[in-house]
Amino acid sequence: MKSTKNVKSTSVEFEVSFDQNDFEPARLKALERLARNIKVPGFRNDKAPANVVEQHVDPNELASTTLDILVRQAIPKLFDGSGVTPVSIPRVDIKKFIPGEMAELVVAADILPEVKLGDYKKLKGHYDEPKVSDDDVEDVLNRIADSYAEGKVVKRKAEDGDEVVIDFVGKKDGVAFDGGSAKDYRLRLGSGAFIPGFEDGIVGHESGDKFDLNLTFPKDYGNADLAGAKTVFEVLVKQVNEIVKPAIDDELAKKSGAFETLKELREDIKKNLLAQAEHNAEEHFKDDLLTALVDSSKTEAPASLVEEQADHIKEDLARNLQTRGQKMEDFLAARSQSQEEWEEEVKKTAERRVTSSIIVQKLSDELKIDVTDEEIEQQVNEMLSVYKNDKNAAEQLATPEARNSIANRLRINKTMDKLAELNRPHAVASKKPAKKADAKKPAKKAKK
16 A cells, blocks of 8 residues: 655645555455455355355445555555544545556545644633622522512502412404413413513403503514514403412421521521632633633634534534424524524634634643543542433443543643633632522521
């Protein structure tokens, strides 16, 4: 076999030629393979000599199988020691082929491009010291109280904050539209669950009232058929419930977990909010550093990886739309985008993700970041504890592919941790306040 190599920034081409000397060993292997599927009189399966087998096989099938073996044997040899790393399945283009005598072909593949890293030790990222205010804690306490609130049936006109039980039918041009009707629907007035005007239109009505609400859907509504449409909702109020919230006191704390006093609950909430705020601040800092690193580095994104990433983005969106019961047309209408504009946006996003991944991989090499078998095993065990009742998950985590994926993720995380450590002295406060931690219920403690 003879070959010449032509390397470009994100791809490589090998011009390959085989002569008669290359064909004979491959022909014998081809006959061995083909012998498994034919029966030769007087011989057991796989036991017939090659010259006998050759008399019973299609010459064209023998020729194509021989060439296939030659190419499969050649590809690893071409890349071994070539100085390039393929990131796509090699493409083979047969230029000339005379069975048993010669073949000329081109083997091409996308490769990992060269990367010129920016100064990764002098990057600027925004980091805001996490803070939790008394108002943040009170917000969580109010949410907890809301979760224990009870509805008390009242014989009066509905007010903002009440819960109403209603039947409604939404119509456009006199025809009921999909998803616009329900019976015995419980709605908290002031929740913003419905389009503007719906909840306000119920305020002031009492049980037994039947009325119409003339409403216009927002122009950016997710369903293109309803966006900006004038509609009529026929509403029947069946019940009005006054929401009675429990007092925020020691009794509420006891209901919320293994707390004896409201003070203990407040302290636990503040501790959880601070931990979440610290996590958010650190992740925001790392995001800034990654953006700065990518912007200051130079590389190119291989076309096959961009296409693969774009496909992932499209598949994720398709699943999300299906879950929400939306169509692609609705999604585009809400964004005031054409299909072509969205496709271009997806391509740019895919290019950025691929570029970022390549640069982080280069940084990992530069920093000599390694992942040990013990770290992988620990991560696998943590995941197994989460999916302990899922046999399929356990089997999947045992595969080499899953372990490689876990190793790659751990390596990226360790690389970003190191990048944050190197650049923490250059961190600056952002002009905007740091994003607050999500106000959630405290985790319930085991009772003593």
